[in-house]
Amino acid sequence: MSTLFLRSAVVYALFGIMLGIQMAATQQFDARPVHAHALLAGWLSMAVMGVMYKVFPALKHRVLGPAHFWLHSIGLPVMLAGVFAIHRGQADIGEPIAGIGSMVFAVGIIAFAVNVWRHVKED
Ligand code: HEM
Ligand code: HEM
Secondary structure, X not given: OHHXXXXXXHHXXXXXXXXXXXXXXXXXXXXXXXXXXXHHHHHHHHHHHHHHHHHOHXXXXXXXXXHHHHHHHHHHHXXXXXXXXXXXXXXXXXXXXXXXXXXXXXXXXXXXXXXXXXXXXXX
């Protein structure tokens, strides 16, 4: 689980930073929320989560751990694609996509929250 999260995190880091450079270079800031969420919900959150799965092996719950990873990994890119479309003036298609993606992402965070409450314990 830890490896999956950390490998995904660095992909978001590269994507987000390239988008930031592209925005700065072109002075077109339409993609700012995509940049912000790729870096914060992708890179930083997944890096922290990856370290947590390593520090607390009990989080490798056979259902909650993989459910969290896959819901995060499906929901977030779908949400980013929807937000990108909204900021490109295609709100009619972007809004439902962003809505569905963000709900899938949120369910993943719920799975993670339940997992942390149930399985993270002091030594
Ligand atoms: C090469 C690296 C980066 C470049 C060139 C870059 C560029 C930018 C640009 C051009 C904006 C839009 C500013 C505006 O609308 O006035 C922005 C916003 C933002 N960036 Fe980056 N960025 C970089 C790295 C990062 C990193 C590493 C993070 C987080 C880990 C980050 C988080 C954010 C956030 C949260 C915003 C939105 C800020 C707001 O709403 O005021 N950026 N960035
Ligand atoms: C289901 C998940 C999420 C949804 C639906 C969501 C939604 C939003 C919306 C609607 C905005 C305003 C965007 C705009 O002004 O155009 C926003 C901004 C922001 N969100 Fe989120 N968010 C989510 C998760 C997160 C997470 C996990 C983080 C950080 C770890 C985060 C950090 C931010 C930041 C820093 C901004 C300001 C960035 C900017 O101005 O572009 N969000 N979010």
